Amino acid sequence: MNLYAYCLGDEVTAGAVENELGVAGAHPRLVERAGIAAVVSEYDDEKIAVTRENVLAHERVVRRVLALTTPLPFRFGTIVSEARLVSYLDAQEAKLKEQLARVRGAVEMSVKIIWRPEARGNEAAGGRDIGTAGGSGTRFLLEKRRELLGEGALKERAEEVSAWLGRAVEGLVRESSVSLRPSENLILAASHLVERELLADYRRALGCAKTERPELHFLTSGAWPPYSFISVAP
């Protein structure tokens, strides 16, 4: 029998989670070691499918904990034996406590921004005029160059938007983790670590900021457990 691991923390009580329904309908319990409690439930397999049901079960349990305290969430799909989990807690005790202190009292908020292609304008234009003489080899290089210039401009745009966003939430965010251009149209995906008490101010600041940039499309979500603010090397 294995365990499915949801999250861990140093302010977690069994009472907080035992009535929740976790993965495979099991009730979560705690595995405690070195002053840290891991929230787990019995799991009778070595693998788990990425289905809506399982993902929501995972999230449900972690959020139940998040309502009371900020835990460190496990990546979805963490299946271990109790022995392995205990030795992990032993081995990583110091690092885990450091991470818990880092996120204590805060939650993760997410901002994703799409920059519409039409609004991009003629980003690919520019660069020295090389001339149009030459055969298919030359054309190949010219096309690549055009792509590269477009790429460069996009990168600059992403950095500009990132800097603007940083200024918009300055003072309200404990930490930021930003990914530039994670996909074709997503110019930026940012995670912000925000104090619970500052959430209302943060939301307000973000609301204002959105109106300043009508050419950008926003998706904001939260609050999340601090998935993006974990740097405990495995």
Place this chain on the structure above:
Amino acid sequence: MADEDLEQLLDEESELSLLETLDHVLNRGLVIAGEITIAVADIDLIFLGLNVLVSSVETAHEVLKERQQIQSPKSEV
């Protein structure tokens, strides 16, 4: 994750919610080295494996013994 599973599971209202959730729980969070099987090619697996071997508490012998008891979990995406 098989395409048909994805299609079945997603309905319009909660598609975005699920996708946003997936973006958080699948790529980030705590990892217990050697146990996570959502990994990038063999490079990541090797990387994680090495970290298990150098972790402070266990000797290599204990790790190998335990690995035999736990078959590598697999996840379907």
Place this chain on the structure above:
Amino acid sequence: MVGSTLLKPSPEVPLPVEPEIDTLHAAEFARELRRVSETLPPRINIDAESVEQGLAKLVLTLIEFIRRLLEKQAIRRMEGGDLSPEQVEELGLALMKLEEKMRELKAQFGLAEEDLNLDLGPVGRLI
């Protein structure tokens, strides 16, 4: 019992169990997030076939990385003006053939563009 004396009272800001998602462009973001989740790495099988596959992926990723560097280098030299038109043509043809060859190899191993990448951890991705 961990934390029973340390447990803080429920925070004044109650957190909903469902994540609150706020956007005016749901379909657009769903499209982009689908794209992001589709490039998630596949699971790992520890058997002979996928060891070979994993190795092919590694080798092709490195070749792809170098190929892109070569392209960029060629473009820089072309812009720098120190190549004759004939040299530009020759360089372009060679790189074009290289790109075509890579496309064949990728197809042979059933690898897509997004499959060829290396996660270097904190340093980011190779490509």
